[in-house]
Amino acid sequence: MNFDDTPEEAAFRARARAWIAENAPRALEAELKLSGFGHLHLHSVDRIAAAKAWQRKKFDAGWAAPRWPKEYGGAGVSPMEYVIWQEEEGVYSKLSGPFSIGMGMCGPTVMAWASEEQKRHLLPRLASGEDIWCQLFSEPVAGSDLAGIRTKAEKRGDEWVINGQKIWTSGARDADWGLLITRTDPTVAKHRGLTMFFLDMKSPGVEIRPIWQMNEESVFNEVYFTDVRIPDAQRLGAPGQGWTVALTTLMNERMSIGGSMPTGVPELFELCRELGVLDDPAVASRLAQFAMRASGLRYSAFRSISALSRGEQPGPENSIGKLVAGTLMQEVAQFALDLEGEAGLIEEPGLAVDGGRFQAMLLRSPATRIEGGSDEVLRNIIAERVLGLPADIRVDKDLPFNQIPTAASAGR
Amino acid sequence: MNFDDTPEEAAFRARARAWIAENAPRALEAELKLSGFGHLHLHSVDRIAAAKAWQRKKFDAGWAAPRWPKEYGGAGVSPMEYVIWQEEEGVYSKLSGPFSIGMGMCGPTVMAWASEEQKRHLLPRLASGEDIWCQLFSEPVAGSDLAGIRTKAEKRGDEWVINGQKIWTSGARDADWGLLITRTDPTVAKHRGLTMFFLDMKSPGVEIRPIWQMNEESVFNEVYFTDVRIPDAQRLGAPGQGWTVALTTLMNERMSIGGSMPTGVPELFELCRELGVLDDPAVASRLAQFAMRASGLRYSAFRSISALSRGEQPGPENSIGKLVAGTLMQEVAQFALDLEGEAGLIEEPGLAVDGGRFQAMLLRSPATRIEGGSDEVLRNIIAERVLGLPADIRVDKDLPFNQIPTAASAGR
Amino acid sequence: MQFDFSEEQRALQGEVRRFFERACPVSTVRALIASDASHDAELWKQVSEQGFLAAAIPEDMGGVGAGYLELCLVAEEAGRVLAPLPAVSSIYQAAELIMIAGSHAQKQEWLPRLASGATIATIAVAEAVGEAVPETITARVSDGRLSGIKRPVSDGLAADVAIVVAQALDGIGLFLVDLSAPGVERRPLKAVDPSRKQAEIRFDGARCELLGACGEGWALLSAMRDRAAVLVAFEQIGGAQAALDMARDYALGRYAFGRPIGSFQAIKHMLADMYVSLELARSNAYYGAWALATNAPQLPLAAASARVAAIQAYKLCSANNIQTHGGMGFTWEFDCHLHYRRARYLASVLGTSPLWERKLVAAYGRAA
């Protein structure tokens, strides 16, 4: 048990710190600090250009994908060293936002399932920021029930023809590649008829429509496919094996999202200090309960890293990160706005308290409780996969996919 | 909308108050005030004797069962007058504890299902305190799943022979009569093979074993039946109609339990006043949230009474009473003990703070969250019967009772 | 005793509901959000013509004189449809304050105009961040002239007149200011709930008139807020009920894993908990309505209980309505966020939960 650096780690940290001091785009620091929750906001420069520039710089120095094998553009560092790197990169890591889905989810899936040649081609381009990836999983009728997707892929010679629709695709407009799950056989049970591909997002027949979100951003998109063609070589795993491939992605998603969820707690303490209520016994109880959850999350993520260091796989216990952080951020935002009084109603840039960060949290946190596994799905995962309780009773389990009851079949 | 008495109500209240002033056993007042949660405690006199004496006195003056029709020993008062009576009876109503299951649940069931002759015989004896009733419903394998009971009743001529076991029977040791639900046909679906009886608790073959509870009381009992005989005339409803009869009981149970659940909130305010922390901003938030739930419950019960006055049936919305009160009392107890500091550990009679009432609440409240419908069952009732959401998926629904999976059949 | 609204009152509520359903579909709310208008003037005109908002203003002051119980039901229905109206400012607060604090002449001058909707009034209290207390007020009146900045002022753009909390010679006073007069500048502020618009108002030597005794301003404000809290609680339970209804309907129609999501206990119990919080709020609000209508000594306790419960219920119901809708609930297109935003707005006006929790405990302590 040692929350301090070993001498080797201290040396690594010094190296990381020195490189960042020399190379990071300091001019963006203040703006990055305010760039809030869920999305990279930059006003002074183009966000994609800034992101690509930083990613490329890191790539050239071996910091872009530190945990990846060297042959795919990584540096092969240890989990602990990676934590140190992240701590040192700090606010600049927000610059890599456009690559986070690629690095966190698509990359590991490609690494596990693509051919060697494909990996040597695709992964360094991803790590260097040349390519942006997105994840084409959710559909309007298949949210928590991911295996209920309907986007169709039909084999025509050496190609597959795709028709259907995806939704909630972060960053689709910036993406070069998409990781796409499709249904190739609707006559077998739902988990058995799926197939995974990677798709050139510039292919004919791909249409992207931004979703205007309740928080007045548009990070998410709908993606429509009309007779889109994908070479069979871009299939990941065998036909029908798509669910297994997707589990690789989801396991990495959990790890990637869970690690360092923002909670709003440090910002709340800052607000209390500004308002002079840090010593107010009336707020102590709420603050303490929030702080305990935030520190608990932090050290739980640390424990996972120690488990990784011992060679263990990231497990379902990582589901607690997002489960706790989503509700916590929502409660923190409401409490902060209670403390702000009527001023909490103001969103006006330049006038809103602390740049409007708690208003932004209020309006962003509902998505955290849904995206990448809703609170309800995560509790099910913990109950079933950590505690060993039985799965929910499944009325759709052994039915052919095209005979599963739907709102339409129920006449709703 | 009028939370004050009308002139007629004020007159009724004056009459009730005068009668109580003249007739109530004042010597017991202090002891009754301390007699806590869930059970009548008296040290100076025999509790059953004191209960019977008060009930008889009320009966003779027409106050014992004010809502019942006069021919069954009641006084036919309106719902509002009954509320006024309860407010005026105050702490002395605790004396009627031994009759509460009889008056609240068994009596209404008898009234709905027994013959006129039986009603004229049984109900006045119940109302006057001559007879004590208990409710023989739960079984070791059938708690929340009440329709899963296994106690067997077999027809032999004009009698039924009962074998099996009940549990959680409050007051079985003092009871003269029991309302008994049995299985008369295990080969049909579970809700269809049940039959209801009333049983002389002194019948041969009835054995009562007290349950020692976690709060060091023994209100609940196990009741064993070995070849107990019941005349067919003591059947309520047709054979196989037992579930419908039970619903009468349960609906009245909800109404009876829900109305005036103790929450511990007034007692908590008293403690805060004694400790001089009522003005402490650190406790205000917790106190206010508790108080709001307690007053909300109180006025919700009042609204139900207004609905009764309009001639409406007590509905499933009354489930919120116990659902809120159970958790509320548990939280209040924990918070009160937090405020008491280390002194909160003391249960010693004479030394414990406020007579140990919060320690008693701590140890009693878990039962409130379970008895007469667990929190989970009540949430299901609200979801299904108030909000109209679908029932849980039932794997046992169309199975003959004797083919429903059990722990034993699953090899556990 | 009668712990519920009467049949006549329910019939009136039905009428009000039908009116609002016809006159204020959600497209109306969205149109106001998308526009620069300060409020929905056409709807305001219609509501005023119906006399709904004048329910509690005496007939000799141009009101309908029906009573507070009726006004509570109007508020509930306005809350249900998210009505983009300045009623919280002009009716629940300003008219109440004038009725409490105004001279006969002031009542005669203002109440008929507020009752008819011809004039819209608001209250301007907040200046700094945090709970407003007398010490944080810097707006100042001397020689009948007001100077200072108020921010945010709800419905500050829609209002013709504001009642401004300001320092004066004898302490805090309330001052009526004509917002079209010289020395007043105002501008819109982007706000969490864009269907109830916020403004900044700058006063620079604006002419003003004292309302109520000077030095008594804070006490009058506080007394008015007890009354407004009950009315706002009805808006909140109307909104919370609408959010719960939306969630229930969606849970019945949305299928996952081959069944309606409303058949999963996780969803069922979440909705049950929403229902419970709403029922607690509703019952507290009913008691508040009675205390308001009868000016009962229990009003401070009843109002605080109603407000604390209603804030809590609307927050919970509006947040978990989004949760029930999943991703769709996070879109601008679905109406879930309108309730989530409105719940925050109504939690912030009149002072936030911590203030009312203290008020509740203090009132409980005095009552016992």
Added chain:
Amino acid sequence: MQFDFSEEQRALQGEVRRFFERACPVSTVRALIASDASHDAELWKQVSEQGFLAAAIPEDMGGVGAGYLELCLVAEEAGRVLAPLPAVSSIYQAAELIMIAGSHAQKQEWLPRLASGATIATIAVAEAVGEAVPETITARVSDGRLSGIKRPVSDGLAADVAIVVAQALDGIGLFLVDLSAPGVERRPLKAVDPSRKQAEIRFDGARCELLGACGEGWALLSAMRDRAAVLVAFEQIGGAQAALDMARDYALGRYAFGRPIGSFQAIKHMLADMYVSLELARSNAYYGAWALATNAPQLPLAAASARVAAIQAYKLCSANNIQTHGGMGFTWEFDCHLHYRRARYLASVLGTSPLWERKLVAAYGRAA
């Protein structure tokens, strides 16, 4: 960096667990509850012989000198089996206080005896109802003689010696008192957790000896409590884990409606929430263990976080373990209530949640 216990420490924990499972089945706990004995003397002897409780006492003071991390794991295992031992008093508190505040001679006199279990010590603070603060202390020392009443004193019957918080000439001091000496009377008190017994101790001119500087008593007590809070947090997570395990096992084996109750989402999600609270507590406790072991400046914040989280987790897990068991959970016969009672005991010693919440916020404020 390493955010978890080492393999060697886990191996030791396994050993300790096997020892406790063998030496302390729940029948042991129930036997003590049913008896008038002050503690389980036989188990205390065995545990002492194993050296488990002397883990953090230096070797030159008769301890094992293994370290605090090892003692944390011992505490977790003791908590899991509900061990009816006076370790919270004698080891986590008294030995720590002597190590912090004692003179070399006092350490030499007491630590070897506490390490070997030959002597049992306790801490006597509480007198009145409510949070103990210096002003509430009326026990008084003059001329080396202590008078006053302490109530409740955990393990006050088992203890041979008490460290008593009392007023003296220079303010609050800590005083060692031989409990078998003249002027000391004690009696058992019925307590919420009858497996950790409470006493009342009356001092009437009892001879006593100052521990640490007089006037510094409260500060020393507070510093000791930061250390004890971490150790107690491990007892709490051990107990909470046992309660969660019980609930899980019961939910798998109990059938209703033709299926295990653990297949209903209501039960699944309740258990998931118990797991989450336990994991948050565990992770905070690990950080606390590191801060304790290294005497890090973060100890006050780490200890408060660990304690607040552990109190919360054990309360939740022990209450919802009863809920999962339904009626059976409410019987004396089932073990659910032993954890529920223990959770309350451990929440009350060292000061309750409100105190530690304030400590957490103050420490966070200083740290940031």
